[in-house]
Amino acid sequence: MTTSQTADGSGPPGTDDPLAGRNVVHVRDLADRQWFQLPEGTDPVWRAYWNGTKPGGKLRDGPVVRTISECLQGTLWNGTVGMMPMGHALPEGLTCVRLTGMPASRLVLAWHSASTDPLIRSFARIAAADYRPVASGT
DSSP states (O other), X not given: XXXXXXXXXXXXXXXXXXXXXXXXXXXXXXXXXXBOBOOTTSOHHHHHHHTTSOTTSOOOOOOBOOSHHHHHHHHHHHOOBOOEETTOOOOTTBOOXXXXXXXXXXXXXXXXXXXXXXXXXXXHHHHHHHOOOOXXXX
């Protein structure tokens, strides 16, 4: 397993949101807002991370989403908070603000060490070399 990169999280608020003009938003600034939830059955650590909570803690209220598109549309329609890695293209009406107060999301590549399939090793090399996180503040 290789940790290839880490990526700061971002919250894509609507351009009319009071937080949209900031360079950085702390997770505590979003405490009174609804956050997206990943569906039941999702790994509990993963689900808690993307909901802005700690594993085993109470999830924040908010709609269940399955895709980035659902998150973006929900933010546009009702202001629900969603986290995503920085660098995604955003639809008109949303902006990207760096989120602090949470650990960065790690991009991890994992494969069975006994595998001799050259496609797996090749994919891992290409993915690690090609991934370029967006610079903080963009």
